[in-house]
Amino acid sequence: MPILGLAPSSEPPKPAHFDIEKVIRPNILALHPYRCARDDYQEGILLDANENSLGHSIQTSAQIPSELQSVLEANLHRYPDPSHDEIKSRIAQLRSLPDEKHVFxxxxxxxxxxxxxxVCVAPAREKILITPPTYGMYSVCAQVNDIGIVRCNLNLSGSEGEGGERGRFxxxxxxxxxxxxxxxSIKLIFLCSPGNPTGTTISLQSLRSLLEYEPFKGIVIVDEAYIDFAGEGASAVSLIKDYSNLCVMQTLSKSFGLAAIRLxxxxxxxxxIQVLTNTKAPYNISTPTAHLALAALEPGAIQGMRDKISTLLTSRDTLKESLSKLAHLGVGPTIGGNNANFLVVPILNTQTGxxxxxxxxxVYKTLAEEKVAEESCVVVRYRGGEPGCExxxxxxIGSEEENKTLLKRLESVLEAM
Known part of the structure; x- marks a missing residue:
């Protein structure tokens, strides 16, 4: 059954063993997407979508933060663009992909x-595979959708110094x-690169090996939320042209500093991409989010993003060095690849090491809950329950001042234990 909305292709699939029509659930392939009012026309006197033609009723004096007041000037009474092709085109250009048809x-x-x-995994019958320690939402979404989970741990025993295919994580x-x-019955493999919480990138050699593995007929998903902190050549996006069984996820939350807009x-x-588009809610991306995303994808803003990444990477190295000076208080060497905007640090028993x-x-609770003089509390994340993260x-990585406060408070808390 062909994918609705997708023109037939004469190109042979790559890799040859993959057939997307056998991965997508039959009911999804047969789905006729909901056609919303803005699919056909977005200009003129719009009397087709049962919107409130008189506009919103929020007063400019309402208790809305001043920095958000400009949002009220948008056409909030109109449904947003259902496709946002301009945003997709800018992302495709940024990530060196051919066009917006490669972006969801x-x-x-x-x-x-x-x-x-x-769209891919049948409830109660089929499964996903994850590689702990990893991002917790893969398991949560699987449980919500009544999907089985197979766990294959990352390399928990590899040496930190080995790196490559044999290193830790x-x-x-x-x-x-x-x-x-x-x-x-395993339909999807979820990988995180750089990993959360490992900070370790997955080699493209490892990814190719999985993508070309003929017995696996499903899709490999690579979550690259932190990829912009990992340096050139780390992204799996370069493999998309050769592998139709690859999906790379990214976000504007981390390197772009736009966690609040949820894109x-x-x-x-x-x-x-067409299957996902056919299945999504009609207006999933709001107008305020779209405006902010377009602004963030302007050339000047992208350069600003890269400048901030450079600053954060320098701060990451400085913080790592500073943490090493607390070894006498039971702060172990950072673990993982340190390729994201965070560090993972073991707290040791000073008697046994x-x-x-x-x-x-x-330490986690004391930092977050005990306020000292005029200093702010410091909230980090406890990850001791994850495999290999005891x-x-x-x-x-915070601002320079935040990192200084973290170090000062951490030293004080450890000294008091």
């Missing part, structure tokens, strides 16, 4: 995660291949 927009990456599960490709060979991105070949979940959790705290 979601309400954060979480909508993309949920949607791709719903690298992908155990052979284990994943064995899992999908043993269980044909996630899926990048893939047009067939998968082992990672200590109890001590780490106490005793670990995850620390986002």
């Amino acid at each position: 927009l979601g309400v954060g990456s979480d909508e993309v995660i949920d949607l791709i599960m719903r 690298s992908l155990l490709v052979d284990d994943i291949k064995a899992a999908v060979s043993a269980d044909p 996630g991105v899926a990048l893939a070949q047009p067939p998968l 082992a990672a200590d979940n109890t001590r780490a959790n106490k 005793g670990c705290l995850r620390m986002t």
Whole structure:
């Protein structure tokens, strides 16, 4: 059954063993998308969508932050553009993809995660594969959708200094291949690169090996929320042209500093993008979000984003060095690849030198809850329950002043224990 809205292609599929029409659930392939009022016309006297023609009723004196007052000037009484092709075109250009047909927009990456599960994986019968420690929403969305979960841990025992295919938190490709060979009901493989909470990138060699593995007929999803902090050549987007069984997720939340607008991105070949488009809610991206996204994708704003990344990377190295000076208080060396805008640090038992979940959790709570003089509380993230992350705290790279406060407070809390 052809994908509705997609022109037939004479090109042979790459890789040859992948057939997207056998991955997508039959009811989704047969779906006729809801045609909304703005699919056909977006200009003129618009009397087709049962909107309030007199406009919104929010007073300019309302308790709305001053920085958001300009939003009231948008046509908030009109439904937004259902396609946002200009945003997609700018993203395609930024990520060196051919056109907007390779781009899907979601309400954060979480909508993309949920949607791709719903279009590909049959509830109560089929499964996804994840690689702990990893982003928790893969499991949450699977449970919500009544989808089975197969877990193949990352390399938890590799040396921090090895790197490459054998380093700590690298992908155990052979284990994943064995899992999908043993269980044909696995439809999706979710990978995180750089990982959350590992900060480690997945090598393109490992990805190619999975994408070309003939027994796996499903789709590999690579979550690249932190990719702009990882340096040149790390992104899997470069593989999209050769692999129709690859979907790369990105977001404007991290490097672009736009977490509040909730804009996630899926990048893939047009067939998968078309299926996601056919299935999404009609107006999933709001007009205020679209305006802000377009502004963030202007050349000047992109350069500003890159400048801030450079500053954060320098701050990351400085914070890492400063944390090493607290080793005598039980702060272990940072773990993982350190390729994102955070560091993961084990808190050790000063008597045994082992990672200590109890001590780490106490440090986490004390930092967040006990205020000292005029200093602010400092909220980091306790990750000790994740495989391979015993005793670990995850620390986002803050401003220079925030990092100084973190170090001062952390030293004080550890000294008091």
